[in-house]
Amino acid sequence: MLEKKIKRVTVIILDSVGVGELPDAADYGDTGSNTLANVAKAVKGLKLPNLGQLGLGNILDVEGVPPVPQPRAAYGKMAETSPGKDTTTGHWEMAGIILEKPFRTYPQGFPRELIEEFEKRIGRKSLGNVVASGTQIIEELGREHMSTGRPIVYTSADSVFQIAAHEEVIPLEELYRMCQIAREMLVDEHQVGRVIARPFLGQPGSFKRTSNRHDYAVTPPVPNLLVSLQEAGIKTMGVGKIYDIFAGQGVSEKVTTRDNMDGVDQTLRFMRTNPEGLIMANLVEYDSLYGHRNDARGYANALEDFDRRLPEILAAMLPQEVLLITADHGCDPTTPSTDHSREYVPLLVFGAPVKGGVNLGIRSSFADVAATLGDFFGVPFKTGTSFAPKILL
Numbered sequence: 184m185l186e187k188k189i190k191r192v193t194v195i196i197l198d199s200v201g202v203g204e205l206p207d208a209a210d211y212g213d214t215g216s217n218t219l220a221n222v223a224k225a226v227k228g229l230k231l232p233n234l235g236q237l238g239l240g241n242i243l244d245v246e247g248v249p250p251v252p253q254p255r256a257a258y259g260k261m262a263e264t265s266p267g268k269d270t271t272t273g274h275w276e277m278a279g280i281i282l283e284k285p286f287r288t289y290p291q292g293f294p295r296e297l298i299e300e301f302e303k304r305i306g307r308k309s310l311g312n313v314v315a316s317g318t319q320i321i322e323e324l325g326r327e328h329m330s331t332g333r334p335i336v337y338t339s340a341d342s343v344f345q346i347a348a349h350e351e352v353i354p355l356e357e358l359y360r361m362c363q364i365a366r367e368m369l370v371d372e373h374q375v376g377r378v379i380a381r382p383f384l385g386q387p388g389s390f391k392r393t394s395n396r397h398d399y400a401v402t403p404p405v406p407n408l409l410v411s412l413q414e415a416g417i418k419t420m421g422v423g424k425i426y427d428i429f430a431g432q433g434v435s436e437k438v439t440t441r442d443n444m445d446g447v448d449q450t451l452r453f454m455r456t457n458p459e460g461l462i463m464a465n466l467v468e469y470d471s472l473y474g475h476r477n478d479a480r481g482y483a484n485a486l487e488d489f490d491r492r493l494p495e496i497l498a499a500m501l502p503q504e505v506l507l508i509t510a511d512h513g514c515d516p517t518t519p520s521t522d523h524s525r526e527y528v529p530l531l532v533f534g535a536p537v538k539g540g541v542n543l544g545i546r547s548s549f550a551d552v553a554a555t556l557g558d559f560f561g562v563p564f565k566t567g568t569s570f571a572p573k574i575l576l
């Protein structure tokens with residue numbers, strides 16, 4: 184019986200670590216994107232010996248990470264079925280939710296009426312309402328924001344309504360209240376994936392965003408893997424943004440994180456204290472600090488930092504545990520775009536119950552994760568194709 188063999192599954196999502204353009208990347212303006220391979224090229228080779236041993240270099244050509252003859256993990260890559268390339272769409276698909284319609288994006292900014300209604304409800308005017316990079320828009324409008332008290336509204340190529348405000352101009356609670364108002368408004372035809380509070384501190388020329396960012400997701404539909412597991416009495420633990428991405432649905436316990444290394448620490452903490460259940464961790468800095476900022480060197484360093492921690496994670500694994508490492512979309516820092524890219528994501532599946540070296544090929548959907556984890560836990564899940572039979576010893 185499968186469910187006897189596997190007691191715990193740890194899924195680590197390296198946010199934005201894509202492994203090459205999807206066949207429809209051109210529709211998203213992402214021809215040529217390959218986050219991992221292009222970062223490796225930009226720094227003339229990545230040092231990822233531990234991921235390399237698992238089989239990362241067997242998935243694709245990565246400078247500095249040669250394929251190994253006997254990968255320790257089962258390996259492959261996955262395509263995204265849902266239309267989109269954002270965090271929510273990617274994570275939801277891994278949980279078995281396939282979107283028919285993409286979350287709405289606003290390349291021209293939000294409609295006038297919508298902004299006017301928002302301003303009426305929050306009781307003040309707003310600034311911006313443009314597509315922008317978050318660090319640039321606060322430099323541009325921060326001074327005016329500070330003198331007028333008007334929050335800065337902006338979006339991106341993603342389905343997001345972001346509100347930036349200086350913490351000393353608009354107190355956090357007030358910013359969060361504004362986000363809740365926006366969240367309530369942005370439904371039905373204006374359903375955006377996330378409303379995001381983007382607080383910052385400092386002075387013009389040296390503003391710094393704070394870690395008090397907060398995301399307000401749409402409630403995910405059921406059935407989805409997290410809710411199904413929870414209903415079956417299996418504990419689900421979220422590290423980093425997971426709780427927010429699923430709007431808290433199907434997440435039994437959560438911990439937020441300061442940075443990637445704290446994300447690894449918190450994952451290890453859950454591993455050391457919970458012999459059973461699902462641990463799902465999102466390491467966001469690849470995306471937020473490096474992908475969106477087109478910082479290939481920083482991206483490379485962050486990958487190497489994770490690789491150095493991997494032995495600790497492997498050492499914390501139980502005999503009845505499977506570790507799955509993947510990503511939610513791409514965000515190639517070497518292309519002119521500072522936005523996400525429509526890419527395949529890597530798939531590494533490792534653990535004592537798993538046959539190493541199995542080539543899982545190109546999976547047609549991230550939902551194969553949900554189907555496989557469903558099999559692992561003995562909670563069959565209909566969406567996606569399980570690769571459990573291919574890899575279980």
Ligand SMILES: O=P(O)(O)O[C@H]1O[C@H](CO)[C@@H](O)[C@H]1O
Pocket residue numbers: 270315316317318338339340341342343345379471475
């Ligand atoms: O440029 P910043 O504000 O970091 O925003 C980025 O972060 C958002 C959410 O992850 C993305 O939609 C992108 O716009």
Ligand SMILES: [Mn+2]
Pocket residue numbers: 198199269270271470511512
């Ligand atoms: Mn993401």
Ligand SMILES: [Mn+2]
Pocket residue numbers: 270470471475514523
């Ligand atoms: Mn992002």
